Amino acid sequence: MVSLQVTQLDHVSVIVTDVEWSRRFYRDILGLKEIAKPRTFDFVVVWFDLGNQHLHLLLKDRPDTLGPRHFALRVADVDAARIHCRDHGIATMETTPIPGADRFFINDPDGNRIEIIQWLRPYDPARDGAAP
Numbered sequence: 001m002v003s004l005q006v007t008q009l010d011h012v013s014v015i016v017t018d019v020e021w022s023r024r025f026y027r028d029i030l031g032l033k034e035i036a037k038p039r040t041f042d043f044v045v046v047w048f049d050l051g052n053q054h055l056h057l058l059l060k061d062r063p064d065t066l067g068p069r070h071f072a073l074r075v076a077d078v079d080a081a082r083i084h085c086r087d088h089g090i091a092t093m094e095t096t097p098i099p100g101a102d103r104f105f106i107n108d109p110d111g112n113r114i115e116i117i118q119w120l121r122p123y124d125p126a127r128d129g130a131a132p
Helices: 019-029 080-086
Strands: 011-017 033-035 045-049 054-059 070-074 103-106 113-119
Touching: 011 019, 019 033, 019 045, 019 054, 080 103, 080 113
Parallel strands: 011 054, 070 113
Antiparallel strands: 033 045, 045 054, 103 113
16 A cells, blocks of 8 residues: 655645735735746636745635634744834734744734744754643
8 A cells, every 4th residue: 555655845825805915915025936827727826936835825705714824934033024024014923932933923914824933943842842
């Protein structure tokens, strides 16, 4: 029997209600690189390249149900990211600490939660994890 072998997360999709507003947020404020969507797609979607992963913005008439789900963007300097967000009028929300990391949350124009995280050292479940 062949087993499933997941190698990495490929992409994340979020629901947006205003493509241009969201495009400006992700491209111009967060600095993501927009790439062409597949030519076979006959629906509105905006793709961003994140190295070996993608972010897809899917146009819908209503925002997604808001909740604690999110995706995380890793940054090299979380303090600079906080300042950048605040300088662009984006509220930053501090959250529960993770050993070896500094992080905060922001919301995109449709309220989708985005974690901004800087790993200060690799996460070690044996050292940093909760007891079973």
